Amino acid sequence: MKKGFIFDLDGVITDTAKYHFIAWRNLGAKIGVDVDLKFNEQLKGISRMDSLDRILAHGGKENDFTLEEKEALAAQKNDEYVTLLQSLTPADLLPGVKEFLDQANTKGVPCAIASASKNAPFILEKLGVKDQFAGIVDPATLHKGKPDPEIFIKAAELLNIKPEEAVGFEDAQAGIDGIKACHMFAVGVLSGEPLHGADVTCHELTELNMDELLQK
Ligand code: G6P
């Protein structure tokens, strides 16, 4: 019997992946690294600084910038990303998310967010669902990013449940790997690329039966 739901944000609650892509692609253009859609897949679920490191390595520029310069580049990317986020409204929730959260709240099943994004509280506020989460893991407190399970273990702690008592929702392979590494039940939300190791997959949350999930 499961007692709580733990959600990734980007690609599960809302499609902010397209805004991350625009902002990274534009930053890449400034420093001469081509960030295309296929390479962008490797950035899903990965923290801002780790994403920048991957982009620099992709362009063979891993030794071209000091830490200070890299922090400035990451800040530039985030400024553009946050500008793009200003237009978010509750209409940007992915299909079935609002209904799923309402149903969980009605049933008394607590929900938490396990996202590497430091912008998560702001995004949830814009989407009008922040109050529906009992906890949001602060990624600044983490020692390791996904695929390490730390963020999912912390999210379960926020809900006062064990990882194996939670159902985790993820659209990125790094996230599915983190969920499974702490023995949580994994729902893979597909957006094109296959997800390996998920216990159940769907294209949107409307396809899921909550009572069946809680009995896993
Ligand atoms: C999520 C996204 C990543 C993003 C990371 C950090 O995991 O999938 O693409 O890099 O959050 O987001 P932030 O808003 O803090 O830059």
Ligand code: MG
């Ligand atoms: Mg995601």
